[in-house]
Amino acid sequence: MTQQVxxxxxxxxxxxxxxxxxxxxxxxxxxxxYNKALEERTRAWYGEQRRVxxxxxxxxxxxxxxxxxxxxxxxVSSVPLQxxxxxLQTAFANFFAKRTxxxxxxxxxxxxxxxxxxxxAFTWRDGQLTLAKMAQPLxxxxxxxxxxxxxxxxxxxxxxxxxxWFVSLLCQDSIVPAPAATAAIGLDAGITSLVTxxxxxxxxNPRYERRDRARLAKAQRExxxxxxxxxxxxxxxxxxxxxxxxIADRRRDFLHKLSTRxxxxxxxxxxxxxxVRNLLKNGRLARAISDAAWTDLRMxxxxxxxxxxxxxxxxxxxxxxxxxxxxxxxVCEKLPLNVRVWTCDCGAWHDRDVNAxxxxxxxGLAVSACGDGVRPQRESSRTGRSSVKQETQRATAGVPRL
Numbered sequence: 001m002t003q004q005v006x007x008x009x010x011x012x013x014x015x016x017x018x019x020x021x022x023x024x025x026x027x028x029x030x031x032x033x034y035n036k037a038l039e040e041r042t043r044a045w046y047g048e049q050r051r052v053x054x055x056x057x058x059x060x061x062x063x064x065x066x067x068x069x070x071x072x073x074x075x076v077s078s079v080p081l082q083x084x085x086x087x088l089q090t091a092f093a094n095f096f097a098k099r100t101x102x103x104x105x106x107x108x109x110x111x112x113x114x115x116x117x118x119x120x121a122f123t124w125r126d127g128q129l130t131l132a133k134m135a136q137p138l139x140x141x142x143x144x145x146x147x148x149x150x151x152x153x154x155x156x157x158x159x160x161x162x163x164x165w166f167v168s169l170l171c172q173d174s175i176v177p178a179p180a181a182t183a184a185i186g187l188d189a190g191i192t193s194l195v196t197x198x199x200x201x202x203x204x205n206p207r208y209e210r211r212d213r214a215r216l217a218k219a220q221r222e223x224x225x226x227x228x229x230x231x232x233x234x235x236x237x238x239x240x241x242x243x244x245x246x247i248a249d250r251r252r253d254f255l256h257k258l259s260t261r262x263x264x265x266x267x268x269x270x271x272x273x274x275x276v277r278n279l280l281k282n283g284r285l286a287r288a289i290s291d292a293a294w295t296d297l298r299m300x301x302x303x304x305x306x307x308x309x310x311x312x313x314x315x316x317x318x319x320x321x322x323x324x325x326x327x328x329x330x331v332c333e334k335l336p337l338n339v340r341v342w343t344c345d346c347g348a349w350h351d352r353d354v355n356a357x358x359x360x361x362x363x364g365l366a367v368s369a370c371g372d373g374v375r376p377q378r379e380s381s382r383t384g385r386s387s388v389k390q391e392t393q394r395a396t397a398g399v400p401r402l
Contacts, residue, residue, distance in 0.1 A: 005307065007147075007173040008156075013140040013165050020165075022133055023157055026076045027113040031106045033061060033073070034084040038103055041092065054089040058082065077132035079121035087116075114158035122155050129155065129167065140167060147173045161241035177309035184268035186361025188321065188353050189294045191285065195258075196353035198361040206254055208247045209291040216243045251293055259300040263310050269301060270364025273317040313364035321356040321363075 015023060040060060041052045061081060064070040073081065091103040121132040128137035129152070146152075152169035159165050186198035193202040209216075219240045226233035262269055276295050280286045305312040315321075323332040327348035335342060340352050 002174050002176050003307075005173055005175055006153075006170055007175075008168045008170050009144070009146055010166055010168045011140050011143060013138045013167050015138065015165055016136065019134055019136070019138070022076070023115065023159070023165075024113075025072075026080055026115045026133075026157075027159070028108075029073055029076045030080050030084045030115050031108065031111065031113075032070075033064075033081045034088055035105045036064070037061070037085055037088050038105060041088075054085055057085045057088070061085065077117070077121050079118055079132065080115035083116040083118065112158060112160070114156055117155045117157070119153055122152075124151050129169075131155070131157070138167060147171055160245060161238075162245040163238055163241070164245070175307045177307075178264060180309075181265060181267040183266045184270070184361060184365060185262060185266040186270045186357045186359075186364060187262075187272075188357040188360060189272065189274060189292070189297075190353055191288045191292055193353060194292055195297075196357045198354075198357040200351075200354050202353065203258060205292060206251070207288075207291055208250045208254075209287070212243055212247050216240070216247075219243050251291075252296070255293060255297050255300055259297060259304055262301065263304045263308055266310065268311045268313060268364065268368055269305060270313045270315065270360050270368075271298060271301065272319070272321065272360060273314045274298075275317055311368060313368050315360060315363045315367065319360075319363055321359040322352055324355075324359050325350065326355050326358050326362070 037052075037057045037060070040057070044050045044052050061073075065073045088103060091100070094100045095102055117131055123130040127142075129140065130137045146169065150171040150173065152171050154170040156168040156170075157165070158168070188196045190196060191205060194205040195203045197203070219236070223233065223236040223240050226236045274294055276289065279289050282289075301312055304310070320331050323335045324330075325332070325344040325346065325348055328344060328346040330344060330346065332342065332344070335352070341350065342352065343349050
């Protein structure tokens with residue numbers, strides 16, 4: 001059954017000098033309004049224990065525009081400024097719901113320069129997009145078509161650290177579920193192999209950051225030699241940003257291709273609930289873990305499975321997938337990271353990653369079939385046996401080994 005979803009289509013565009021100047025002013029005003037509103041809310045809360053709503057922030061924005069110091073806010077479109085206040089309101093709502101940390105100020109150097117335009121602030125005519133305060137349409141490179149008969153409802157313009165300009169068009173799109181499949185797959189994330197499949201296949205980690213490490217180091221050395229505030233330093237900074245952009249673009253492309261293949265071929269995809277933030281505390285592996293981008297892969301799998309009618313199962317992070325023998329169900333007491341193959345007391349020989357992927361699949365199928373949980377190892381007061389062993393034996397009962 002076809003489902004309607006909101007989908008963003010991102011394109012690169014090349015502004016004229018006038019358009020670039022207008023957008024740069026808009027980015028600066030958006031950042032200023034966001035930071036000033038955040039400052040007012042913080043002062044009101046810590047000084048008076050008073051919450052400030054979006055309506056009050058919007059009224060304050062009107063007063064700011066009347067002052068001599070901030071009168072330049074009237075020179076840009078008012079819609080991106082209002083959208084900045086809405087984004088701040090959402091950030092506070094997520095904070096009070098304990099879904100994220102306290103909102104932070106936007107930095108001119110570190111934060112992404114962007115502005116959001118709603119339907120009243122742009123014109124869409126004959127496939128051309130014209131933003132408010134601009135006389136000419138944007139010169140967009142249409143790398144793929146928009147959904148037929150669909151028009152953008154929201155437009156977000158951004159500029160990355162490498163100086164590239166992008167426009168993201170939010171449109172209504174029809175997603176057709178993929179044909180039903182019978183296969184199920186378990187994924188074990190790693191560093192040498194990005195993911196190991198329960199079928200025994202290992203997807204090599206492309207290590208894009210490691211490939212360009214020498215190029216990145218050279219660009220950073222050149223940046224360190226430039227005088228601060230000089231034009232040459234800005235050029236060197238942009239060269240560093242271009243190397244980072246190249247790494248990120250190639251990594252994103254690889255993850256999309258891999259996730260599309262997994263979703264297309266399997267009806268059920270099972271992964272682990274990894275706490276990447278905690279894993280990054282390991283100083284020796286932090287760089288390699290960041291380059292692997294496990295969190296991005298999970299995020300992509302989540303929305304693609306939802307789009308195309310697949311089931312994504314996430315098992316508990318404490319499930320001992322690597323230490324658990326897939327044959328007898330015994331849990332190995334110690335299994336250091338440098339041990340890649342091991343033999344169980346029952347005589348079964350295991351490749352560490354393949355065994356983990358198969359255990360993840362078996363546990364995920366149990367969760368999918370009967371809602372059974374996967375709990376960390378602990379002794380059961382009733383039987384005196386490990387709950388993991390009991391639970392895994394239930395999960396793998398009747399499941400053929402792959």
